[in-house]
Amino acid sequence: MNHFRTIVSPVASPNKMDISDKILTIGSCFAHTIGQKLIANKLAVFSNPFGILYNPHSIHKAIRYAAFNEIPAPHTFLHQQDVFLNYDFHSAVSALQRDELQAQLKEIIGGSHYFLCAAQWLVITYGTAWVYTRNDTGEIVANCHKVPQKLFSKSLLSQKKIVESFATLYQDLKAVNPTLKIVLTVSPVRHIKDALELNSVSKSILRAACYTLAEEYGDVEYFPAYEIMMDDLRDYRFYKRDMIHPTAVAEDYIWEKYADRYFTTALKNFVNQWKDIQRAMAHRPFHPSSNAHLSFLKEILRKLEDLKVLVDVDQEIASIEAQLSGRKP
CATH class of the missing domain: 3.40.50 (Rossmann fold)
Structure with a gap:
């Protein structure tokens, strides 16, 4: 036997959900x-x-x-x-x-x-x-x-x-x-x-x-x-x-x-991209003011700016900008 459980695999629906739905x-x-x-x-x-x-x-x-x-x-x-x-x-x-x-x-x-x-x-x-x-x-x-x-x-x-x-x-x-x-x-x-x-x-x-x-x-x-x-x-x-x-x-x-x-496919790609951004935003550095971390935040900000045309990320952008300026998010 290749496995010891019965896997339910729903067939792909002909009707698809997209990011704008x-x-x-x-x-x-x-x-x-x-x-x-x-x-x-x-x-x-x-x-x-x-x-x-x-x-x-x-x-x-x-x-x-x-x-x-x-x-x-x-x-x-x-x-x-x-x-x-x-x-x-x-x-x-x-x-x-x-x-x-x-x-x-x-x-x-x-x-x-x-x-x-x-x-x-x-x-x-x-x-x-x-x-x-x-x-x-x-x-x-x-x-x-x-x-x-x-x-x-x-x-x-x-x-x-x-x-x-x-x-x-x-x-x-x-x-x-x-x-x-x-x-x-x-x-x-x-x-x-x-x-x-x-x-x-x-x-x-x-x-x-x-x-x-x-x-x-x-x-x-x-x-x-x-x-x-x-x-x-x-x-x-x-x-x-x-x-x-x-x-x-x-x-x-x-x-x-x-x-x-x-x-x-586009929504799946977005969800994976958003998961990476969420994981990055949840990161808590030992040295928040280090150049490495500030560069890290700027890269997150760049990705968020790219997503603005698709979804509302104003809150996330404000949080990153607050960290970059030394304020509490």
Whole structure:
């Protein structure tokens, strides 16, 4: 045998991400992880503007808010533990006053709307098919916000319901952005609170739904983040101490597979170049005022100046110039 593991090698996508593309990521933890890595590599990204969302129904609803620039209904707001929250968003979106939260949501949704209308890519990560429904309104919530569990009913979304919900969302998205391309993923983060058996049921429904959607729509693709974690890495070494979340090593490995599948050659070259610049900028010299180090900084500055036409590097240039002038960056 040449190896002792099954390697997942995603086929290169015919649709490629370039340095000038706008990318909206939304959904579970993996959407946040990919979003932050894209941002770190200077792409124009709006990463999880509504906070982490887990189930397809709530993810689709949040995207619809953005598509229509629509403000949530009054009955979706709640006051819990001295903080105002909204059932359709993560608890990271909160405020001490109701009007502050309304203003915050208006700004987030408005920003998401304009970004979505101009974006080339939408990356959606489904986390779980389990949902909680309010007993008083019959509406599925994105987050229970520590409200007593007796006020909700727990159920499992079916593959059919996810596909039907996405079909409606797809039409709405194409109405505001006809050229938008969509990448679906299933989060490799394990939801073991409901027991491993039920996590497997949930993930299988999500995966089957993604398969159906990728087959149905020509501009919808599936990226196998879940399979890379479960079938390629497949080892507890690649989980954090909670045995739920992938380690940084695992995230980097999945990220490399993602870049291989979607990035243009030019973008791959830029990412490698930017990695070298980041590594150089992180260098801490023993003698900051030495001629050798000043020459080193000038070379970094030259490279940054060359990149100005491609990406925003004003902050990095200011940092290097501050070091050259003897000021703290």
